[in-house]
Amino acid sequence: MIRILFLMAMISYILATLLPQQQILNQSVSALCMLIVLFSLRRVRGLAMAFGLSFLCLGSLMLLISHAAASSFLLSFGEMIQMVTLFTMVPILALPIRLGRYAHELNQIIRKKVSSPPHLYRLISCLSFFFSSFMNLAALPLAYHAVASSIDYFRIEHKSRWINCAITHGYAMPLLWSPITPIVGTVLYLTGTTYSQILLPLILLSICGLLLDWRLAGKERPASPMFQ
Structure with missing residues (x-):
């Protein structure tokens, strides 16, 4: 399942790069990346789990303190999907x-x-x-x-x-x-x-x-x- 999500996220990112006027593509990238993070938390253990939860909680706290809009929570995911896509395509x-x-x-x-x-x-x-x-x-x-x-x-x-x-x-x-x-x-x-x-x-x-x-x-x- 998580592999399918990664594939869909990378395809959505490529399409969003080629078609920047389609905002729905950027939103789909963020939504898919959020699902990837949630599914990944079920598989990781130890330090990876600790660091992942720490960054997730700290990021959410910073958004709450700054009174960010609800859409900002969703769009905050997926900033590094380009690196995943790059290493996959290399x-x-x-x-x-x-x-x-x-x-x-x-x-x-x-x-x-x-x-x-x-x-x-x-x-x-x-x-x-x-x-x-x-x-x-x-x-x-x-x-x-x-x-x-x-x-x-x-x-x-x-x-x-x-x-x-x-x-x-x-x-x-x-x-x-x-x-x-x-x-x-x-x-x-x-x-x-x-x-x-x-x-x-x-x-x-x-x-x-x-x-x-x-x-x-x-x-x-x-x-x-x-x-x-």
């Missing part, structure tokens, strides 16, 4: 990698050119670094689906954790300076600094971070390719 961006069989071609290159796990680690993090420079969240599924099958050619312990580290470490470095990173624009606005002043130092800093990560990854226990 994997779709990896479809060109699958349909175009780019991963297969990349695997062939890796089998011929890459000789060790540290070398593969550097390749994966560099690829993730490149994608993250101009694609932000889309870099994660693209990098993963492009190289995920390549690690099967190497004897690597904890393969899932290994590839996640390689991708996320490379992904994180461009977030210091990439213009599509929201925090970069926020910092520039609050400090009054021009982008040209910080661009070069931050690029150099991110590259140094990438090189340091390669150095630390190279100190791990070596493994050998399975196909040699």
Whole structure:
């Protein structure tokens, strides 16, 4: 049931974005999100339940104190549904990698050119670094689906954790300076600094971070390719 509610909420949000003049769509998004919260409270336990109820009660109290209209209680739900929609749709961006069989071609290159796990680690993090420079969240599924099958050619312990580290470490470095990173624009606005002043130092800093990560990854226990 809750999955259906999430799907309906995301579809309603997309329609509300495409048709902003239809206020009923915004109201339906809020109503669906309120139902999602109520249904979720029946499933969660522990800290999640405590924090959820705390925020729900505090938010309701703030609306009561401010003498908000009854409609404001409903419309207060759903402010973050865009993030849920974003994370749900991001994997779709990896479809060109699958349909175009780019991963297969990349695997062939890796089998011929890459000789060790540290070398593969550097390749994966560099690829993730490149994608993250101009694609932000889309870099994660693209990098993963492009190289995920390549690690099967190497004897690597904890393969899932290994590839996640390689991708996320490379992904994180461009977030210091990439213009599509929201925090970069926020910092520039609050400090009054021009982008040209910080661009070069931050690029150099991110590259140094990438090189340091390669150095630390190279100190791990070596493994050998399975196909040699």
